[in-house]
Amino acid sequence: xxxxxxxxxxxxxxxxxxxxxxxxxxxxxxxxxxxxxxxxxxxxxxxxxxxxxxxxxxxxxxxxxxxxxxxxxxxxxxxxxxxxxxxxxxxxxxxxxxxxxxxxxxxxxxxxxxxxxxxxxxxxxxxxxxxxxxxxxxxxxxxxxxxxxxxxxxxxxxxxxxxxxxxxxxxxxxxxxxxxxxxxxxxxxxxxxxxxxxxxxxxxxxxxxxxxxxxxxxxxxxxxxxxxxxxxxxxxxxxxxxxxxxxxxxxxxxxxxxxxxxxxxxxxxxxxxxxxxxxxxxxxxxxxxxxxxxxxxxxxxxxxxxxxxxxxxxxxxxxxxxxxxxxxxxxxxx
Amino acid sequence: xxxxxxxxxxxxxxxxxxxxxxxxxxxxxxxxxxxxxxxxxxxxxxxxxxxxxxxxxxxxxxxxxxxxxxxxxxxxxxxxxxxxxxxxxxxxxxxxxxxxxxxxxxxxxxxxxxxxxxxxxxxxxxxxxxxxxxxxxxxxxxxxxxxxxxxxxxxxxxxxxxxxxxxxxxxxxxxxxxxxxxxxxxxxxxxxxxxxxxxxxxxxxxxxxxxxxxxxxxxxxxxxxxxxxxxxxxxxxxxxxxxxxxxxxxxxxxxxxxxxxxxxxxxxxxxxxxxxxxxxxxxxxxxxxxxxxxxxxxxxxxxxxxxxxxxxx
Numbered sequence: 001x002x003x004x005x006x007x008x009x010x011x012x013x014x015x016x017x018x019x020x021x022x023x024x025x026x027x028x029x030x031x032x033x034x035x036x037x038x039x040x041x042x043x044x045x046x047x048x049x050x051x052x053x054x055x056x057x058x059x060x061x062x063x064x065x066x067x068x069x070x071x072x073x074x075x076x077x078x079x080x081x082x083x084x085x086x087x088x089x090x091x092x093x094x095x096x097x098x099x100x101x102x103x104x105x106x107x108x109x110x111x112x113x114x115x116x117x118x119x120x121x122x123x124x125x126x127x128x129x130x131x132x133x134x135x136x137x138x139x140x141x142x143x144x145x146x147x148x149x150x151x152x153x154x155x156x157x158x159x160x161x162x163x164x165x166x167x168x169x170x171x172x173x174x175x176x177x178x179x180x181x182x183x184x185x186x187x188x189x190x191x192x193x194x195x196x197x198x199x200x201x202x203x204x205x206x207x208x209x210x211x212x213x214x215x216x217x218x219x220x221x222x223x224x225x226x227x228x229x230x231x232x233x234x235x236x237x238x239x240x241x242x243x244x245x246x247x248x249x250x251x252x253x254x255x256x257x258x259x260x261x262x263x264x265x266x267x268x269x270x271x272x273x274x275x276x277x278x279x280x281x282x283x284x285x286x287x288x289x290x291x292x293x294x295x296x297x298x299x300x301x302x303x304x305x306x307x308x309x310x311x312x313x314x315x316x317x318x319x320x321x322x323x324x325x326x327x328x329x330x331x332x333x334x
Numbered sequence: 335x336x337x338x339x340x341x342x343x344x345x346x347x348x349x350x351x352x353x354x355x356x357x358x359x360x361x362x363x364x365x366x367x368x369x370x371x372x373x374x375x376x377x378x379x380x381x382x383x384x385x386x387x388x389x390x391x392x393x394x395x396x397x398x399x400x401x402x403x404x405x406x407x408x409x410x411x412x413x414x415x416x417x418x419x420x421x422x423x424x425x426x427x428x429x430x431x432x433x434x435x436x437x438x439x440x441x442x443x444x445x446x447x448x449x450x451x452x453x454x455x456x457x458x459x460x461x462x463x464x465x466x467x468x469x470x471x472x473x474x475x476x477x478x479x480x481x482x483x484x485x486x487x488x489x490x491x492x493x494x495x496x497x498x499x500x501x502x503x504x505x506x507x508x509x510x511x512x513x514x515x516x517x518x519x520x521x522x523x524x525x526x527x528x529x530x531x532x533x534x535x536x537x538x539x540x541x542x543x544x545x546x547x548x549x550x551x552x553x554x555x556x557x558x559x560x561x562x563x564x565x566x567x568x569x570x571x572x573x574x575x576x577x578x579x580x581x582x583x584x585x586x587x588x589x590x591x592x593x594x595x596x597x598x599x600x601x602x603x604x605x606x607x608x609x610x611x612x613x614x615x616x617x618x619x620x621x622x623x624x625x626x627x628x629x630x631x632x633x634x635x636x637x638x639x640x641x642x643x644x645x646x647x
Binding site for chain 2: 014017018021022023026027031034035038042045046047048050051053054055057058076
């Protein structure tokens with residue numbers, strides 16, 4: 001979020017400063033939330049409400065149980081979500097459980113009720129060679145692939161388009177960069193075809209040129225150019241799949257996003273264990289299920305229930321409310 | 335505080351107002367009413383203005399602190415002035431609570447003072463004023479109305495609080511207590527005195543500049559001393575200090591602005607790398623005369639500064 005802003009640089013106008021910081025986005029969200037839950041927050045105190053809101057944004061807890069559109073709205077939100085995902089489910093990695101795409105998707109939906117399956121699938125595709133729904137992945141493999149996919153979603157979508165054009169022999173620089181359409185909504189390709197295609201190879205140098213041009217167009221929301229070059233320099237020919245694999249493992253990219261420790265450290269953080277217990281206690285379905293490895297059994301239980309979304313939403317309301325009112329307004333989900 | 339901010343807001347960007355007054359689509363009327371009743375527009379306008387003025391690198395963290403300190407103020411003041419009718423606190427009257435509240439006020443004042451560097455004159459000036467107003471309310475009859483004119487009869491910051499503020503400022507500025515003690519001595523007011531705004535401002539500004547100065551002096555020493563050769567030679571240090579004294583003396587006693595500017599140029603020429611190198615070689619030529627450690631250098635540099643600070647009262 002602190003992307004090299006210089007407060008002593010007089011050439012930055014107020015509007016530019018505000019635009020760069022995403023502060024107006026958070027203010028407007030805070031206002032919307034406030035208006036949706038007026039009753040609660042007048043008890044709470046409006047000033048205290050804003051204080052809590054911004055301190056939760058600062059501490060990266062603000063994305064818990066929020067809708068997908070909010071979670072992906074800013075780089076800070078994305079990084080926060082990746083971090084929270086790691087913090088909540090690190091125990092799975094520790095216990096060595098391997099999970100399927102569906103299970104990872106359910107874990108994500110415990111934190112974000114409407115988290116789309118497509119993003120999970122795309123992430124899994126980086127790890128797996130074929131994406132059967134029952135293929136199992138280790139937590140850390142999935143985590144870093146997920147980070148890349150989720151954080152650089154739009155960039156990767158554009159890269160895939162370029163890649164497809166190169167395969168088809170078209171000139172890729174005429175491509176219109178999509179902003180939010182996900183790859184799977186593109187016409188003409190089933191998932192199966194998509195997959196096979198992603199393992200075909202194109203000239204790395206041509207792809208590198210096109211990606212460089214892409215980076216010029218989309219400014220900041222791409223991985224550092226040096227990392228991209230590194231990943232593309234290594235080989236003469238490269239497939240979309242192998243490019244993503246090497247980017248997912250790239251330590252510099254991981255550092256730049258700043259949400260996760262390096263891969264060797266990812267399961268090793270004793271001081272976070274305590275905090276983790278607290279978090280798990282918050283999100284777990286039954287209060288007694290916070291021992292190691294129980295997240296998986298808890299998840300399976302949730303899958304059996306008709307609508308986990310309602311449960312989570314209800315719990316969120318319970319946290320905020322203290323006066324015992326049970327009226328639900330569900331409007332934040334729409 | 336709110337008044338001043340409103341005045342300043344007159345010329346600022348229109349996008350601020352647009353964000354602040356942006357109600358939901360459906361129940362516009364009642365939303366608008368709710369927002370204005372709760373004073374949200376004013377609250378957010380104030381926050382944004384503060385933020386734009388300070389331009390922090392981490393705006394979200396800044397807003398968290400800003401609202402946090404406002405919330406603390408509301409709890410403390412019994413919530414009268416900030417349109418929080420339902421927020422009542424049970425901690426009034428208690429002695430211990432009063433001490434805690436005084437500490438909170440001090441923290442908030444310090445937070446304001448930290449917002450802008452003293453070279454950003456108007457911003458720094460405003461923040462000193464806000465801090466002064468905050469601190470002058472700690473007395474038994476004080477009330478946290480932002481509208482209450484500072485320097486009202488019987489108002490003013492107590493000497494004890496003033497001294498504490500200066501001490502904290504120097505400490506936060508990375509100046510060791512032993513180095514800042516002589517300066518604080520010069521700026522000292524009696525604990526029971528009511529410190530007028532002019533004196534408060536002078537003290538705060540002096541401490542801010544002093545902290546910068548000491549940091550520069552520490553850097554200067556680091557330049558003089560070779561990292562792998564232990565403490566710097568006394569002769570070289572003395573030469574540098576001599577040059578520093580000369581430079582300070584040049585910039586002193588200037589009346590008209592043009593003369594001042596001229597003196598400043600002269601002074602910086604005296605501290606130019608070239609000039610420093612010259613005096614240091616001369617000193618080396620005179621032969622070794624032991625070493626000077628960082629602390630001694632710092633003290634000597636501090637002394638040069640402090641000698642130029644007028645004694646208060």
